[in-house]
Amino acid sequence: MNAPAANDETAVVVFQRVTRFYGPVIGINDVSFRLEPGVTVLFGANGAGKSTVMRLASGQIRPSLGRVSVLGQDAWSPQAKRRLGYCPDVDRFYEEMPGRDFVRLMVQLQGYSPRQARRLAEEALALVDMLHRASRPLRTYSQGMRQRIKLAQALAHRPQVLLLDEPLAGVDPGGRHVLLELFARLGREGKCLLLSTHMLREVETLAQQVLVLVQGRLVAQGTLEQIRRWLEDQPLLLALEADQQRRLAQELIGWEEVLSVQLDGPRVLVRVRQAGSFYEKLTHHAAQAPWQLRRLEPLDVGADAVFRYLNQRP
Numbered sequence: 001m002n003a004p005a006a007n008d009e010t011a012v013v014v015f016q017r018v019t020r021f022y023g024p025v026i027g028i029n030d031v032s033f034r035l036e037p038g039v040t041v042l043f044g045a046n047g048a049g050k051s052t053v054m055r056l057a058s059g060q061i062r063p064s065l066g067r068v069s070v071l072g073q074d075a076w077s078p079q080a081k082r083r084l085g086y087c088p089d090v091d092r093f094y095e096e097m098p099g100r101d102f103v104r105l106m107v108q109l110q111g112y113s114p115r116q117a118r119r120l121a122e123e124a125l126a127l128v129d130m131l132h133r134a135s136r137p138l139r140t141y142s143q144g145m146r147q148r149i150k151l152a153q154a155l156a157h158r159p160q161v162l163l164l165d166e167p168l169a170g171v172d173p174g175g176r177h178v179l180l181e182l183f184a185r186l187g188r189e190g191k192c193l194l195l196s197t198h199m200l201r202e203v204e205t206l207a208q209q210v211l212v213l214v215q216g217r218l219v220a221q222g223t224l225e226q227i228r229r230w231l232e233d234q235p236l237l238l239a240l241e242a243d244q245q246r247r248l249a250q251e252l253i254g255w256e257e258v259l260s261v262q263l264d265g266p267r268v269l270v271r272v273r274q275a276g277s278f279y280e281k282l283t284h285h286a287a288q289a290p291w292q293l294r295r296l297e298p299l300d301v302g303a304d305a306v307f308r309y310l311n312q313r314p
Contacts, residue, residue, distance in 0.1 A: 010036045012161055012192040013057055013075075018066035020052050027052035029216045030066075035194060039187040039206050042196040044213035050196040051089060053213070054165045057194065058086045070161055082110065084161035085154035089169070089196075091146050093138040099149045100125065100134035106153040117156075124156035129178050143170030151179065162186065164195045168202065180206055235259060236275045237299040240268045244291040251289070255281065269299075 011034040020027040028049040044050050055061045056068050059075040070080035093102060103124060107117035125131045128148040138146065147170055154162060164183075168176050184206055187193055197203060200210070204224055212220040212227070220227045242248045249261045249268045257278040262269040272278045286293045 012036060012071055013194065014067075014069045015053075015056070016067045016069075018056060018063045018068055020056060020061065021064040026216050028056075028213070028218075031213075031216075031218045032066075033211055033218060033221055035192055035209075037187070037190045037192050038208040039183055039193045039195060040209040040211060041200060041203055041207035042194055042211045042213065043198070043200045044196075045198055048198075048213040049216040050198075050213055051165060052216075054086070054088075054163050054194070054196060057161075058084060058163050083159055084163060085157065085159035087147075087150045087154040087162075087164045087167050089165040091150055093146070093149075095139035096137050098135050099130060099138055099141065099145075099152075102138060102149060103134075103152045103156055107156045110157045112157065120156045120158070121152070124152040127155055127182060128152045129175070144172050144175050147171050148175065148179075160191060162191055162193045164193065166196055166198075168197070176202065235271050235273055238270045238272060239264070239295075239297045239299055240270060240293065241266055241295040242268065242291045242293050248289075248291045248293070251285070251291075257281065 013035040015031050015033050018031045019029050031049075031053070042050050042053060052061075056063055057070065057075055059068075059070075059077070059081050062076055068075040071083055073080040075081075097105075100121060104114075104117045104121040107120050107124075108114060112120065122131070125134050128151050130145065130148050130152060133141075133145060138149065141149065147167065151164070151167060154164070167183075168179060171179060180203065183193055183195065183203075187206075187208065195203065195207075200207075204210075207224070209222065210220070210224055210227065211218060220230065222230075240248065245263065245266065245268050249263055252258050252268070252270055253261050255278070257272045257274050258270055259273060260271045282293070282296075
């Protein structure tokens with residue numbers, strides 16, 4: 001399932017039939033997509049190919065087949081690299097260096113003067129809420145603090161494109177809220193963010209577009225709602241509560257859309273396919289049935305369910 005292609009004039013990052021081999025192993029296979037300004041979430045299990053996509057987009061590696069471009073330039077080119085910020089999923093720090101000095105050094109490596117680098121570093125540290133802890137040596141930082149320093153160095157030179165590989169790993173709940181608000185604001189300001197994760201639930205409301213990787217292939221692209229509609233025929237588990245749950249269960253067993261029915265205390269657990277058709281039929285029957293429906297709760301909708309379904313596809 002693919003979302004409509006972005007206009008070439010507005011596309012910021014473009015993958016054109018990209019394959020990357022690691023010897024006999026295929027990292028990603030025939031992947032194509034276009035990213036526009038805003039927040040795109042790259043979603044998949046560990047080993048699905050997310051980090052390969054990030055390394056290709058950041059120009060660290062070249063595709064074996066196909067082409068990757070950033071703002072119209074080959075991703076491998078210096079012109080493209082100057083316009084993107086990259087937050088890797090692992091860190092390699094000068095452990096005795098204070099966080100402030102590390103961010104400042106990274107900015108200077110982008111070609112800024114020491115004075116400019118100091119100013120940009122302070123702004124970036126403020127964005128990730130690390131100003132008051134930036135003078136401490138990096139070796140004293142928690143995992144969440146180290147993650148924020150990585151984000152600061154990716155943001156400091158004000159790039160148009162941000163590639164964030166598992167940026168919330170190790171960040172405490174309060175910190176995640178701060179960073180999610182920051183990502184949303186950057187997207188609204190016209191930045192192009194590609195954020196990879198294997199836990200989409202906490203960022204699903206942030207994503208304007210979702211790319212789903214399974215075993216190196218891009219199997220779905222679009223909003224979660226679009227992907228959910230595409231998965232209409234996939235099984236969906238619902239919990240129903242009614243005043244006469246046994247009569248409700250007996251009636252549902254005969255419905256074409258129902259795959260299984262199970263009594264679970266006061267609930268009736270129903271696994272259905274073609275959920276839209278089931279909802280419509282249930283609404284019609286509830287108006288004249290001897291049982292009174294009190295509650296209906298989907299038990300496996302949302303990002304985690306989408307990934308679970310997609311990961312089971314042949």
